[in-house]
Amino acid sequence: MAALVAGMVPCVLLAAEAPPAVVTGKVVLIKTGTNQVLVAYKRPGAFVETISTFKIDEKTQLKNFGALPELKLNDTVTVNYLESETGNFMAQQIEKAKQEGGTV
Numbered sequence: 001m002a003a004l005v006a007g008m009v010p011c012v013l014l015a016a017e018a019p020p021a022v023v024t025g026k027v028v029l030i031k032t033g034t035n036q037v038l039v040a041y042k043r044p045g046a047f048v049e050t051i052s053t054f055k056i057d058e059k060t061q062l063k064n065f066g067a068l069p070e071l072k073l074n075d076t077v078t079v080n081y082l083e084s085e086t087g088n089f090m091a092q093q094i095e096k097a098k099q100e101g102g103t104v
Contacts, residue, residue: 020080020092023052027075032068037094039079054079054091063095071096 025041028051035056040049056068065071076097081089 018082020082022078022080024076024078025049027071027073027077030068030071030073035068037068037071037077037079037091039077052089054081054089054094056091056094060091061093063093064098065096 023039023041025039027037028040029038031037036053037056038051038053040051043050062068071077078095078097079089079091080093081091084090
């Protein structure tokens with residue numbers, strides 16, 4: 001039984017590493033000086049929108065735009081993010097939705 005428990009411990013530790021969370025919403029503020037974007041989105045079961053701040057760093061993948069200043073207010077974005085130990089939301093990927101006609 002001890003061998004079984006010992007064999008299970010690595011599985012438990014691996015399960016503790018959460019995959020990135022994902023939200024889709026509208027850009028409400030862009031802070032180019034601090035590399036942050038604020039996104040308003042609807043959480044399941046919520047009556048009001050939630051606004052969260054996502055930190056962008058050199059590891060963040062940008063899809064359908066090349067740099068933070070290219071985002072505009074009310075652009076629809078999907079953000080894959082991880083929560084840091086200090087509670088900050090670190091963007092892993094931000095994808096700007098394509099507009100009608102295939103432009104971004």
